[in-house]
Amino acid sequence: MRLLIESPDFRHPGRTMTEYFLLLISTILVNNFVLVQFLGLCPFMGVSNKLDSALGMALATTFVLTLSSALSHLVYHGLLLPLELDYLRTISFIIMIAAVVQFTEMVVHKTSPLLYQVLGIFLPLITTNCAVLGVALLSINREQTFVEAILYGLGAGLGFALVLVCFAAMRERLALADVPLPFKGAAVAMITAGLMSLAFMGFTGMVQL
């Protein structure tokens, strides 16, 4: 019983659909994890060479983000707070994320061996995607309810997916461009990402949460 009362679900009852929608828009566009908060840049740069693998990576990461955000909420409010083990949250989240990624890896391996091969080392490396741990910790800091935590994870994943797919399509085009030699490859990708981040500044101030 104490567990339920501790949970923020009881402190903020009756969130409206509009607020959930705004939360989703806010995490996808306004506070995009990659281009505005600069989290998860390694897979953003690493897996954006080809559109197909980017699409697979985007789906896998969205899945992991949503699941781990929900699970970390449960672990924190169901286990850590009642046992007063608050200080263990970072390490317990890391273990939980590793488990979720392992689970995703097995699913991908079973359902799409081709995608498993294409993603290669980047699939287990979702564990070290700082956006995943970032979402779990930020969600706790913002005292979100369970539904909000799920939407927050989903929004972060969709934002990551959107940006990664667009960036991959753009890089496929850039690969054919006559880029000056010193800027070929990663350098011009960084500059493109910078300009994209500039464009995302346009969303500033759109949703105040």
Added chain:
Amino acid sequence: MPLLKLSSPHAHSQTSTRWIMQQVLLACLPGILLLSWHFGPGILINLLLTCSSALLAEALVCRLRRRSLAQLQDYSALVTGVLLGVCLPATAPWWIPVIGGLFALLCGKHLFGGLGQNPFNPAMAAYAFLLISFPVQMSIWPLPQAVEGTHWLHTLPGTDALTGATALDAWRNKGLLMADEFWQSDRLQPAMLQATTSVALAWLLGGLYLIARRIIQWQLPLTFLLTLLVFGALVWGLDTSHHIPPWLHLAAGSAVFAAFFILTDPVSGATSLKGKMVFALGAGILVISIRTWGSYPDGVAFSVLLMNFAAPAIDYYTRPRVYGHDKAHSGMKSGGQHK
């Protein structure tokens, strides 16, 4: 080394990059003239500075990459300079257009390989860069000269123009005023609006010339402007006393200019007709959203950049049907075939 011997008649199309760029410059003329008529000679000085710094940057890159300087003669750097120059406020200090011109050509165009390979519209990239870096200098416009009673031509030596916010900027900061109270409280706005409307009509004229010359397709500007009107009206309908009325979306700000001169950029936009319309639709929705809920008064530059960013993906999913095939290949299916 001609491999084929062709017999006459030799139909010759006059379409070349140089010719197209010249036509675009020509189409910009009425807009530039009206802008400088209303807002003072600062516009012309800005244009001079952006164009010369753009040409300088292009020449520099040609030297560094050991390319022929003949590239400068295709007028493309000049067009970028002009498109950036007309967006800058007339009272901007001299270094704003210079930095903008250099950024547009160096970071917006040549880092990506030069003409025809830039993923972002260089002029808009430079504008967004300037707006974020120097927000104060970029948001003060001189009031149209009709307000002061005397035109700037009569007071040219020692001009000390009044400055103020543009209509969209003033609307953003009107606070809790109702719409009709806003129009009554700000006596300068009608003159400002009259000036911007006439400038918008001048851009429309230039745009129609480009359409008549078949340099741009009419579907794209039409989709964009219709989106602004329809989506703008929907949003306005939510709260008619506080949201921007749809006609103001067209009359103030750079919407008409962008519709004909920026969105129609053949390089950084989408390729197929369907893709172009998706591109324009998305840009329109983004402009309305940023103007209504965002913190920037005129979201055109950001919207264009965001859609530029999405354009390769739009292209990927809006491939036209190949003649002889039933359905267009798009998305993962065709991607899979490449493997």
